[in-house]
Amino acid sequence: MINFHSRKKKAKKEENTEKDPILFSYDLQENSAYLKTIFSYPDNSDLGVRPIHVPSQDKDALVFFMRGMVDTALIDHAISSLQEKEIQMEAGKELTEVISQTILTGYQVTTMRERKGVVSALLDGQTVILLEGSPNVISLHSAKYEYRSVEKPQSENVIKGSNEAFAESGTVNVSLIRKRLRDESLVTETLYIGQDKKTKIRLMYLKNVMDPDLLQQIKDRVSQIDVDYIEDVSVLEQHMEERAYSLVPTILYTERPDRATSFIREGNAILLMENSPAAIVTPATFWSFFHTSEDYYLRWAYGNFIRSIRLLSVFIALFTPSLYVAIVNFHSAMIPTDLLLAIAATRETVPFPVIFEIIMMELAFEILREAGIRIPTPMGSTIGIVGALILGQAAVDANIISPILVIVVSITGLSSFVIPNVSFSFAVRIMRFAFLILAAFMGLFGVMMATIMCVAYLSTLTSFGVPYLAPTVPFFPSSKDTIGRKVTWKERIKPMYLHPKKATENSKTKGKRGL
Structure with missing residues (x-):
């Protein structure tokens, strides 16, 4: 059984039998x-x-x-x-x-x-x-709400493929899913939160594919949410998480109907809410946060290439600053002599230690990133780019930081923008500071220790009972759509860690547990 975090209290037992509902009179x-x-x-x-x-x-x-x-x-x-x-x-x-x-x-x-x-x-x-x-x-039934029309996605843009995003109308969002997945087994259930049932949630799944036990876990998790109002599906995501204080997301947030549809076909469930222009996918694994719709709209070679770049960017964003600090402070013998002398020459007039420099620049970059988001759109991108250039150049001219550090922070920041999922991007950006501190005290040993701790932690995570690193650890039969993907017509095996009723797209073989 899954242990929910302390916020999720069990429903209290009724002291008496359920009271008869209050009815209208003849008056x-x-x-x-x-x-x-x-x-x-x-x-x-x-x-x-x-x-x-x-x-x-x-x-x-x-x-x-x-x-x-x-x-x-x-x-x-x-x-x-x-x-x-x-x-x-x-x-x-x-x-x-x-x-x-x-x-x-x-x-x-x-x-x-x-x-x-x-x-x-x-x-x-x-x-x-x-x-x-x-x-x-x-x-x-006379409801008629004003809502934004179907527009392009804001955070999940693609060059090739569908440009439709969810809107703030639950009915419209359901229709966007059904337009893509015309299957008689597609079920939309309505769930309510709170005793007064003021918050309505739509749960969508394929009845002939999804595992009934997994479906029941999702329903139980929703039923244990003890609040009257939930404003947005992103707040619902926080209520349904197993580990509220974990940096790593275990539920996928998407604003693309085509991506939500692909998860439903594999045996996942999605949840929609009124007034929320997005859906959450349950359960979610580590690999799904690095995939985008464009990976499948492009040809095999192109899709695998950009996915490789994306995975490489994650490592660059996470490890580059800490490796720079560790090597400069503790393992300078690893650097070629000419490069070491060049680094030493640029740092000769800098009065601060490396760790102070890089943390100061990382914080400045995060401030610029947040400012670019909050400032009105026509000015936001300009402030971010110009601000970074001016700030970096002024800091170098003032001998506050070294020029090579500007390069390290810039490539790190650019790599973090490549991560397609916002929640996972935040996780990488926060963990980068933890890696930096360990590298400053223990060098490469600190970086390796942090890496081992992260891998060990990820291996213990589950999302609605599904191992977070599946299908690699533990191994499950699937289309092997993790680091790379196969050509489209070979991807027929559904992810068996979801225990789907059908193992393949055209098969009636029931997925067995323990495969």
């Missing part, structure tokens, strides 16, 4: 007063209340809706239908049932009686109709 005024009290009407101007009369039944009715969240034209049309059409009552049927089946047939209509359910429906943008003498409430 229209009592029902109306309840909704008005709950929504602080008339102080809350967002709640719309429209009294109407149904002539064919000679009954009064009240229409409730939240302004700005509904299609007013649809509501007007529904009200006109109630007032103009003749309602023919049938024996054994309730009035709301007859209206749903004969008058409002062109709408998505549900009938409910529980008070809490009606309140949730109003908050979801639905319109509710209370009728005189009826304890049932008609809920009309």
